Amino acid sequence: MIDPLAEVVTLLQPDATTSKAVSGAGAWRLRRTDVGQPFYCVVVEGGCRLEMVGHEPAVLTQGDFVLIPAAHDFTFSSVAPPAPGYYTEPVTLGSGEVRLGAPGEPREVHFLVGHCVFRSPDAALLVSLLPRLVHVRGEARLANLVGMVGDECRETRPARELVLARLLEVLFIEALRSTTSTAASPGLLRGLADPRVASAIRRMHERPGHAWTVAELAYEASLSRSTFFDRFRRTVGTAPMEYLLTWRMALAQNLLRQRQSRIAEVAKLVGYGSASTFSVAFARHVGVPPGQFAETQTRT
Template sequence: MADPLTEIVTLLRPRIKFSKVASGAGPWRLRKEGDGHLFYCAVVEGRCRLQVEGREALMLGVNDFVLIPAAADFTMSSLHPGAEGMALSEPVCLPSGEFRLGDLAGPANVRNLVGHCVFASPDAALLVSLLPDLVHVRGEASLATLVALVGEEARGAKPGQEVVLAHLLEVMLIEALRSAAGVGASPGLLRGLADERLAVAIRRMHEAPGRGWSVAELAREAGLSRSSFFDRFGREVGVAPMEYLLTWRMALAKGLLRRHGGGVAEVAEKVGYRSASAFSVAFTRHVGTAPARYARDVLAGV
């Protein structure tokens, strides 16, 4: 059986940008401008406040984990009265390599493992749009352990580091996303997979992307009427069923073209098109360039 969540995270190809230990002492406040990169944070000691723009503030405690797939503007602060309105604090790197906010000599009131990563996939924007815009998991020590492993590997210089980091990041993202599936995730893939009926249809799309699916056929797979399925899919996943299928097919097609550098007719068949010409029209409309040209540009490193 296909695992859509694993397939999408693997296709995103996460790569570490930085990973560090950050602590705060006394009153402090940090602001981060959204740069589109994935941000993650695991609290290993103490408590702090996270305010993502446009959302209610979150109080984070030990073993809480936060993931923002396309980082928005946010602030983090201590729980001191008035800290959320104080001047911004500048992080200072201590001799230990830890970054400190607030009082450099005082006892820490929080210690976080934080990091940013980027997605190497050229389809990142489309694929990330299928994920929730904020994940908050409470009390999962396993996630803090995974973040610690990512940080330890990132700070080393061992053979095979890039491969190990890529796999650790994939595991961390999958664990975080599946942990959040039942805790009020925003519309997206997680909400769809948490719905028993919709999950069947989503998995069938991933198992057989080359099949000539229609909304009616997918509705039958889900055991719903066509109209109920269409409305429910849009409400839970955030896009129409055929739009989701098109996004997945084009992501697969681009991956196949990148790996094999051509074979348009074969790729067309694998992703559900009866002719290379119909696939070329759809691919060009979706991607902005013809599949043969896309494959040539990939080979040329354009």
């Protein structure tokens, strides 16, 4: 059986490249504006508060994992935040740990933050299939991984950074596949958590070259056309045909990059009856014609 999440993650090529231990005490607030970069946070001890545009403020506690696939403007703060408009200047301690709030007080929260890198050139296209925010809590497997991350943070063992990077990669994938208990915003995860919508998504991934219609996909989901359309858009955050187009374009870019198929063959594999129709759609979605895209990939 085709696994849509595995396909997306495989094409994304996630790699946890940077991590930083952060502690806080007293009242503090830190604003992040790392536009477009994948951001994650693991709460090792204590708790903190996350505020992100478009989402209700959330208190993160020990064992929580947060992933923002394309981070924009958001803030972390103490559970009881300081006055509005007050932001804390981070201080880097001799150990390399970043301190927020009262420097001389015992720490009240300890968390690990960092950036992932999606090594796929199609990252922006693929990230659009993921939710804007993933917040995982209460997952036993994730709790074990978070515990191992915390253990590595506290110790100074050989190859510590390498082990942390590998653990965080696994944590990232585990978080994405914890769909049934993940408080995720609309996207692929919530779609796969809905059995009816998931049936349609899997069929699109199994046969991306088929000339799917909303009516056919609704039949696969055992729903009426209107109910399916509304349910899909509500859970995935986009209309069924828009999702299908995004996935087809991601597959097309991957095929063109491999240089193993001609443009006409790629067009057929992703559901277009002619190379010219495919070229128009590809250029509109990606920004350049498929031939130019393939040449650029060869040069790089």
